[in-house]
Amino acid sequence: MPSEFPLFLLPMLVFNRVLKLITPFELVAISLCSKKSKMFCKAARSQLQCKNGTKEFTLKFFSKKEIRLKFEYYPSMEWVFKLECFPNINNSPPQRRVLQKFISIFRRNHQTPSYTRVTNDLFINTWVPTEDDTTSENSLQLFTTEECQTLNMNLFILHLSDILNVPLDTIELHFQNYIQETNERIIDLYFPDDEEKPAVKSLTLIGKHWNTPEDDEVVDSLLRRQKARNKLKLLTRPTDEFKFNSEYFQNKSNQLEMSHAHWVSFSEFLEMNTVEISLFNSTFTSDHLKLLFAKWNSGWTPKWKAALIEFFEAVDIDQCANESNLIDSFSNVRVHRQEKIKRNQNEETKLIRYCLCRSDGKLGVVSLEGDTQGYFHVFPDVTLNMLRFPHFYQ
Numbered sequence: 001m002p003s004e005f006p007l008f009l010l011p012m013l014v015f016n017r018v019l020k021l022i023t024p025f026e027l028v029a030i031s032l033c034s035k036k037s038k039m040f041c042k043a044a045r046s047q048l049q050c051k052n053g054t055k056e057f058t059l060k061f062f063s064k065k066e067i068r069l070k071f072e073y074y075p076s077m078e079w080v081f082k083l084e085c086f087p088n089i090n091n092s093p094p095q096r097r098v099l100q101k102f103i104s105i106f107r108r109n110h111q112t113p114s115y116t117r118v119t120n121d122l123f124i125n126t127w128v129p130t131e132d133d134t135t136s137e138n139s140l141q142l143f144t145t146e147e148c149q150t151l152n153m154n155l156f157i158l159h160l161s162d163i164l165n166v167p168l169d170t171i172e173l174h175f176q177n178y179i180q181e182t183n184e185r186i187i188d189l190y191f192p193d194d195e196e197k198p199a200v201k202s203l204t205l206i207g208k209h210w211n212t213p214e215d216d217e218v219v220d221s222l223l224r225r226q227k228a229r230n231k232l233k234l235l236t237r238p239t240d241e242f243k244f245n246s247e248y249f250q251n252k253s254n255q256l257e258m259s260h261a262h263w264v265s266f267s268e269f270l271e272m273n274t275v276e277i278s279l280f281n282s283t284f285t286s287d288h289l290k291l292l293f294a295k296w297n298s299g300w301t302p303k304w305k306a307a308l309i310e311f312f313e314a315v316d317i318d319q320c321a322n323e324s325n326l327i328d329s330f331s332n333v334r335v336h337r338q339e340k341i342k343r344n345q346n347e348e349t350k351l352i353r354y355c356l357c358r359s360d361g362k363l364g365v366v367s368l369e370g371d372t373q374g375y376f377h378v379f380p381d382v383t384l385n386m387l388r389f390p391h392f393y394q
């Protein structure tokens, strides 16, 4: 029998100190003991600390559902709540025990699995996490009934949001695990049309294998429905028939990332209205880089501020800069070339950078890392970046 620790009898100052030291799972467990304990857990850290400290708060839909959390103060660890349904045979919740003594929750070596209630119809049988060293994952198993799992999960997410002082941030949807209707229902639930209802900020769509034509249809439907304001990440590979549609990104997001951007044409890319764009596996070539140089130098400014492009082929940025006739026909553009070696671990890559300062004061920085990774940054006013680009002031 483990000796019990009178946590709630600690002096307030000490109790608060303890709350700052315990793991996120322990914090959640304590917060569920009583209204008062929840209040203390919520107040343990300031709102700003919570906001800065929460690096990930994701609801993941794959074959199962999971809530994934990552914190600055436990940088290498992921805290995962896995949702499981009670076996269908007797689909009634087991003994409905109320949380009693805090210590009993943390006792190791449970002989018989007995369930304690977490929220409404969500149960847990042990608060001792399963640790996976290979993935640095700490997980707890939650149980619920089949029919109310979304509702129960959402009530629990609200509880987490409340004590962590941050809303659910990302939906990670492995859409190939579900039929179209289910996918649509998930997106509509977390990205509602109703302005009053808070939407989740970011969406990650993941395809385990390359799309079939049916998968393309699902992706098309989801892209039209989603309203991710912060980050939209598409880790899926549509077929070659998949076409860009301006409706997809009409609700401007801050960041857009695609692992397979072969379906985005260069002109569609130029017109995009997202602050930061990352296009991997694009079909763009040296000719497109030349065009980008030429367009910038002739006075065009994109709506985006930064773009990362993985080119289709090895490109020579010097040649592109030269052939777009940088120096001759655009004499009003001041050009500065930089070259450096970037070292990460054992690899060395060459980084070449062209800073192009236009007479309207706008600065475009085009860089190439290695053979294929291109970057483009737009600085609307070079005078605000004097320290970064001193060569335009010598």
Ligand SMILES: *[C@@H]1O[C@H](CO)[C@@H](O)[C@H](O)[C@H]1NC(C)=O
Binding pocket: 048, 049, 052
């Ligand atoms: C939170 O982050 C902001 C900006 O990154 C920083 O200025 C502030 O000091 C941080 N606050 C805390 C409490 O860590």
Ligand SMILES: *[C@@H]1O[C@H](CO)[C@@H](O)[C@H](O)[C@H]1NC(C)=O
Binding pocket: 227, 250, 251, 252
């Ligand atoms: C999203 O786009 C629709 C259609 O353009 C527009 O009516 C709506 O106001 C936008 N919502 C947000 C949050 O930007």
Ligand SMILES: *[C@@H]1O[C@H](CO)[C@@H](O)[C@H](O)[C@H]1NC(C)=O
Binding pocket: 237, 258, 259, 260, 280, 281
């Ligand atoms: C580019 O495509 C390949 C092949 O599908 C894939 O393995 C790779 O992860 C993609 N690149 C990125 C950055 O996602």
Ligand SMILES: *[C@@H]1O[C@H](CO)[C@@H](O)[C@H](O)[C@H]1NC(C)=O
Binding pocket: 318, 319, 322, 327
């Ligand atoms: C580009 O032009 C500059 C000067 O006009 C020249 O020194 C340089 O060798 C050229 N580079 C390439 C790759 O053509």
